[in-house]
Amino acid sequence: MQKTRVLTGITTTGTPHLGNYVGAIKPAIAASQDPNVQSYYFLADLHALIKCQDPRRVQESRREIAATWLALGLDTDNAIFYRQSDIPEIPELTWMLSCVCAKGLMNRAHAYKASVADNEAAGQPDPDKGVTMGLFGYPVLMAADILMFNANKVPVGRDQIQHIEMARDMGGRFNHLFKGQYFTLPEAVVDEKTQVLGGLDGRKMSKSYDNTIPLFVSEKKLLKLVRKIKTNSLEPGEPKDPDTCTLFQIYSAFATPEETRAMRARYLEGIGWGDAKNELFEYLNAYLREPRERYQALMEDPGHIESVLQKGAERARAEAAPMMDKLRHAVGLGSFI
Known part of the structure; x- marks a missing residue:
């Protein structure tokens, strides 16, 4: 049976936080362990250059993200884990797709339209002020990421659906x-x-929004951040609504169903905010203790991270190189012999 191909890119401009883990990392790692799925996970470091011109931040983010995914259990024997910038065939395919992609399609891209709208709202005479070709052509690079490996499925947020539709448009046009x-x-x-x-x-x-809780901060820092989470002014003993509480939402994202039900009951009984914050800290700290230790060990051993990514790049290029050879012949750029 042919495996379903699933591809996910991870932008390398920030430090992974609890929201990243719950929304993307945890389900992706589960998928990486599915023998019926061929997963491709890549550090989208070429994409990072669109918004970030701080080389130190990009470099550090790449290392932090790679270490995070490995520490949390990514199965790199099954999944292919690589840096986008290690696959030279990606920018080559980006150019080929640019040559079949209508400019009008890029004019409709959400990020570009938002930049133009911001300029117009600010009274800028040039609607394209500050718009780079990287921002304008971003969907073409994303299409190359996806089409290079003939991904069947691409998990995305609703704001990214348009880019998948654009990839379909470019792939269909090329075909x-x-x-x-x-x-x-x-x-x-x-x-x-x-x-x-x-x-x-x-x-x-x-x-x-500068309101994140990084995954692998120290225990002391984690406690400090949890205590900063905004709550209302209800006193201990007063019933509280768990469904409108950030503390409860974060707790339930990590806890078992049984633990969540027990905590919900404590909210209705009037748990104090100080106690609720302490409970959340203790739970998160225990949950993250072992992966935090693995993360710290990985961050101190960049050579190991590099070797894992290089092996992933070799596996990715084993597919990308023959694919590009076929595409070069298709467009008339193949060798003469």
Whole structure:
């Protein structure tokens, strides 16, 4: 039976936090252990250059993210784990797709339209002020990431569905122009059950809001951050609504169903906010203790991380190189012999 191909890119501009783990890392690691799925997970470091021109931040983020996924149990024997920048065939395919992609399609990309709208709202005479070709052509690079490995499914948030549709458009156009089934047209997979965690201020946990709880901070820092989570002014003994509480939401994302039910009962009984925060800290600290130790060991051994990523790149290029050779022949760029 042919394995379903699932591909996920991880942007390398930030430090992984609890929201990343619950929404993306945990389900991806589970998929990496499924023998019926061929998973591709890559550090999207070329994408990172679109928004981040701090080389130290990009370099550190790549290492932190790789160490995080490995510490949490990514199965690199089954899944293919690599850096985007280690696959030179990706930018080559990006150019080929750029040559069949209509500019009008890129004009409709959400990120580009948002930048133009911001300029217009600010009264800028040039609607493209600050827009780089990296930002404008970002969906083409994303299409190359997906189409190179003929991914069947791409797990994304709702805001990324448009990019999968664009990848389908480019892949279909290429197939039509060069008269062959070179690319599998991917399907966007949106998990409606994926949890979106609240952050310290109650809004969605996001580095954009500076309200995150990094996964592997020290115990002391973790306690400090948990205590900063915003709560209301209800006193101990007063019943509290668990469904509107960030503390309970984070707790339930990690706890078992039985533990969650028990905590819900304590909320209705009027647990004090100090006790609720202490309970959350203790649970998170115990849950993350072993992976935190593995993470710290990995961060102190960059050579091991590098070797894992190089092995992943070799496996990825074993597919990408012959694919590009076929595509070069398709467009007339093949060798003469």
